[in-house]
Amino acid sequence: MSAFEWKLKGRCYRLGHDVPHAGGVIPNRLIVGRHFDARDLVPHLFAETDPGFHERCKPGDIIVTGRNFGMGPKMNGYIAMQALGLGLVCESMPFLAYRAAVGCGLRVMTDCVNATEICETGDELEIDFRNGFFINHTRDIRREYPPLPDSLMEIIELGGNTGWLRKWHADRMAATDATPAQDRD
Amino acid sequence: MGMTAVEKVLALKSGVKSVRAGEVVEPDPDFIMIHDGVVMGAKRELDALGIDRLAAPDKVLMVTDHDVIYGSARAAERGAFNREAARQWGVKNFFDVGRGGHGHVFPMETGMLLPGMFYFDNDRHATNAGAIGAFGFRMGSEISRVLATGTNWVMVPKSVRLRIKGRLRPGVHARDLGFHIATLVAQGKLDIDLDYRVLEFAGDLDQFNLAARTALCSSPTEMRAYGVFVPPSAEILAYAQAHATRPFTPVYADADARYEADAELDVSRLEPQIALPGGVHKAVDLSEVAGTAVSHAFIGSCGSGMYDDLLTAATMLKGRRIAPGVRLFIAPGSEVSTRRMAREGLLQIFIEAGALMLPAGCGPCNDAVIGPVHSGEVSISTAANNNSGRFGARDAQLYLGSPATVTASAIAGRITDPRTFATG
Numbered sequence: 303m304s305a306f307e308w309k310l311k312g313r314c315y316r317l318g319h320d321v322p323h324a325g326g327v328i329p330n331r332l333i334v335g336r337h338f339d340a341r342d343l344v345p346h347l348f349a350e351t352d353p354g355f356h357e358r359c360k361p362g363d364i365i366v367t368g369r370n371f372g373m374g375p376k377m378n379g380y381i382a383m384q385a386l387g388l389g390l391v392c393e394s395m396p397f398l399a400y401r402a403a404v405g406c407g408l409r410v411m412t413d414c415v416n417a418t419e420i421c422e423t424g425d426e427l428e429i430d431f432r433n434g435f436f437i438n439h440t441r442d443i444r445r446e447y448p449p450l451p452d453s454l455m456e457i458i459e460l461g462g463n464t465g466w467l468r469k470w471h472a473d474r475m476a477a478t479d480a481t482p483a484q485d486r487d
Numbered sequence: 488m489g490m491t492a493v494e495k496v497l498a499l500k501s502g503v504k505s506v507r508a509g510e511v512v513e514p515d516p517d518f519i520m521i522h523d524g525v526v527m528g529a530k531r532e533l534d535a536l537g538i539d540r541l542a543a544p545d546k547v548l549m550v551t552d553h554d555v556i557y558g559s560a561r562a563a564e565r566g567a568f569n570r571e572a573a574r575q576w577g578v579k580n581f582f583d584v585g586r587g588g589h590g591h592v593f594p595m596e597t598g599m600l601l602p603g604m605f606y607f608d609n610d611r612h613a614t615n616a617g618a619i620g621a622f623g624f625r626m627g628s629e630i631s632r633v634l635a636t637g638t639n640w641v642m643v644p645k646s647v648r649l650r651i652k653g654r655l656r657p658g659v660h661a662r663d664l665g666f667h668i669a670t671l672v673a674q675g676k677l678d679i680d681l682d683y684r685v686l687e688f689a690g691d692l693d694q695f696n697l698a699a700r701t702a703l704c705s706s707p708t709e710m711r712a713y714g715v716f717v718p719p720s721a722e723i724l725a726y727a728q729a730h731a732t733r734p735f736t737p738v739y740a741d742a743d744a745r746y747e748a749d750a751e752l753d754v755s756r757l758e759p760q761i762a763l764p765g766g767v768h769k770a771v772d773l774s775e776v777a778g779t780a781v782s783h784a785f786i787g788s789c790g791s792g793m794y795d796d797l798l799t800a801a802t803m804l805k806g807r808r809i810a811p812g813v814r815l816f817i818a819p820g821s822e823v824s825t826r827r828m829a830r831e832g833l834l835q836i837f838i839e840a841g842a843l844m845l846p847a848g849c850g851p852c853n854d855a856v857i858g859p860v861h862s863g864e865v866s867i868s869t870a871a872n873n874n875s876g877r878f879g880a881r882d883a884q885l886y887l888g889s890p891a892t893v894t895a896s897a898i899a900g901r902i903t904d905p906r907t908f909a910t911g
Contacts, residue, residue, distance in 0.1 A: 402627075
């Protein structure tokens with residue numbers, strides 16, 4: 303677990319308020335078509351608003367959004383962000399969108415008040431999702447935002463819900479194997 | 488400082504003295520519900536991880552309500568898959584085709600879901616539990632974690648309170664009130680945010696029976712409420728007691744509970760409402776669209792599929808026929824209701840009126856697996872919502888009304904005030 307990198311350092315990609323998940327983040331047809339494979343989703347991240355985004359972004363880049371980001375409890379866009387190694391910082395997002403992002407293992411922070419007012423696309427940002435530290439190196443601005451709740455960090459460290467379940471199952475199997483034979487049913 | 492209803496239930500089920508909105512807990516549910524549309528995804532996910540046993544198969548309710556009559560080979564294949572999944576998982580509470588009905592209706596009617604309970608569900612319409620004074624939380628695809636481990640993390644939602652003042656007039660239904668509340672919230676005229684909130688009702692609630700309380704849960708859910716709670720009245724407690732399959736303890740908010748918002752709404756002058764195509768939050772007085780011709784009508788869904796809703800429709804239809812050119816679908820919420828309708832003559836009334844009886848379940852209000860609308864058609868129904876394409880062509884016009892309004896409109900062939908019939 304110690305290898306997981308909670309701190310991201312990269313370029314800012316700033317978006318406005320009320321960006322919906324369908325269309326604003328990823329084309330609706332991929333949501334309706336129930337595409338969950340990152341290989342299918344990555345080429346289409348922000349495709350309707352910024353074609354080619356997935357080729358220009360780099361691991362560590364941070365998407366900073368305004369209020370009410372990603373409406374809809376869908377995971378597709380966050381799967382693509384996670385696969386690209388991006389982070390997400392939002393002024394606010396509907397809770398179920400936040401839950402979907404956590405479930406995909408995306409490094410995400412919400413309730414970051416006025417975050418879009420202290421950065422521009424292209425700024426050099428450094429975000430520590432474990433403690434909520436936000437640094438804009440380009441503008442020499444520092445903020446401290448609400449970090450992820452402790453209980454959700456493990457899900458993200460393990461790559462999301464599926465990774466969490468995989469570990470849970472492996473731990474249970476290991477415990478069963480360690481149980482003396484006479485104690486088993 | 489006291490707790491709201493949801494805080495009290497989640498504290499109780501999480502084994503702690505108190506919780507506050509924003510805390511993360513892992514409650515131990517009274518049961519776990521999964522419907523026919525998502526069993527395949529959950530089973531395949533767990534199988535791929537090597538997880539072949541559920542944490543608590545005795546707590547699992549599998550319900551077939553979304554696609555009851557297989558209209559395609561794919562649906563039949565899914566039904567077969569689900570039956571095999573139930574067998575492999577050891578799920579005994581498997582309410583397959585013809586066995587239970589709508590998963591958000593029949594557990595309340597049959598005393599499985601009782602006041603004070605908490606359960607996990609894959610589906611967001613689990614909010615209906617609030618009608619009987621319980622909570623059901625939507626997990627979406629994360630229901631697989633609940634199945635495997637018995638629980639999942641929950642962030643305790645904030646609660647908002649709406650105090651109802653006055654009585655609805657005759658001919659005005661709780662569903663009308665639901666559309667009205669959604670519209671006031673959307674327009675900012677009720678200063679409450681419903682996103683991931685629990686909407687707790689208060690005030691003059693004794694006028695609402697279980698069916699009406701179920702109707703009240705519907706529209707806030709479409710406005711992204713995560714829970715709705717109607718504190719159980721003496722009538723509701725008596726109903727629960729009479730049907731209970733196990734002991735229960737009702738839960739009420741503390742008098743000094745803290746709410747994010749506290750609003751009041753006088754309902755005594757409310758008119759029958761029509762939700763215009765595009766959302767439950769686009770409601771207007773029925774008089775504004777009266778006379779609009781319709782060709783498709785539907786009574787049922789999680790919002791209006793209780794026996795009393797069907798009784799309202801049958802009472803109006805008795806001795807009448809629906810208008811030429813209109814097809815009216817009736818989808819009871821439960822097999823219990825279907826049997827009672829047969830015993831009490833309601834089925835006869837519907838059939839003689841020219842309505843089409845569907846099996847208990849979601850009816851057309853699920854991806855149009857049955858009874859869809861065609862391009863350009865105009866529909867009026869009690870569906871959970873009327874978002875574009877909800878049950879058929881995206882360019883169809885989907886209006887919503889109360890069961891009484893839909894019935895009156897099906898008889899007249901155009902959107903009609905139900906009081907027209909009530910007053911003769």
